[in-house]
């Protein structure tokens with residue numbers, strides 16, 4: 085019987101995700117042999133600097149993608165959230181399984197929530213999006229960068245005596261760590277990142293065998309939502325990392341997409357939303373991007389690009 089190799093990072097969350105996709109595959113294809121190819125990526129090696137300073141989210145996926153292109157693995161499993169809008173030539177997003185809960189959560193010390201946080205509290209996150217959203221609601225809050233895998237971030241939050249940290253519900257659920265959550269943040273409060281809660285299953289575009297094996301893992305509603313979200317991302321990303329959120333829901337034949345671009349300190353936030361038929365998911369994402377750009381996001385992106393240049397020189 086046939087065999088597939090899944091490339092994955094070695095963090096507990098990445099391993100859970102790769103094993104989960106392995107289990108989905110063997111349940112659809114009894115007798116299929118699945119092995120994991122465990123890798124360490126550049127993103128895992130530079131844990132001390134903020135992600136935005138060491139090269140952004142592409143770091144975690146680049147080396148895994150190379151393993152696919154080199155034929156060292158047949159499938160890669162990533163968090164879609166960690167992927168840039170452009171895929172390397174020769175690779176495709178072969179399947180997106182059903183989305184896990186996309187919301188952010190607050191993990192507060194001693195039961196704290198965002199509403200009971202004391203004035204000037206220190207909150208852990210290394211996400212520009214979470215920093216922007218938190219500061220826009222609570223300008224008094226002090227953002228402390230905590231990087232590393234989910235368990236490491238929770239440990240740092242405790243060690244440094246922070247009031248709490250904002251994390252993704254999906255990661256905590258997958259790791260069985262829901263008991264640290266003190267508040268689930270609705271999208272109206274913390275608009276999720278593009279692709280949050282979604283697993284990206286990647287393979288070589290010319291690998292018909294693996295594409296056929298992955299086809300039954302595809303979840304149509306999830307695909308529609310991420311098509312809208314990633315069309316928004318593609319028009320706003322512009323090569324630099326900026327606080328950006330994008331979240332779509334599907335109800336019947338209608339997609340509802342919300343987006344946000346802002347400054348990391350929360351002093352300027354541009355929000356918008358669009359609604360339209362599922363067949364127009366991609367165009368809706370692009371039109372929301374244009375709308376945000378015309379209402380101030382273009383200025384924010386321009387300032388950001390200028391500051392990145394200043395950092396490099």
Ligand SMILES: NCc1[nH]cc(CCC(=O)O)c1CC(=O)O
Pocket residue numbers: 163164165166234250251252253254255279280281282283
């Ligand atoms: N940036 C790291 C990362 N990438 C994906 C998840 C969670 C799982 C998901 O969103 O699918 C996380 C952890 C977090 O943000 O708390």
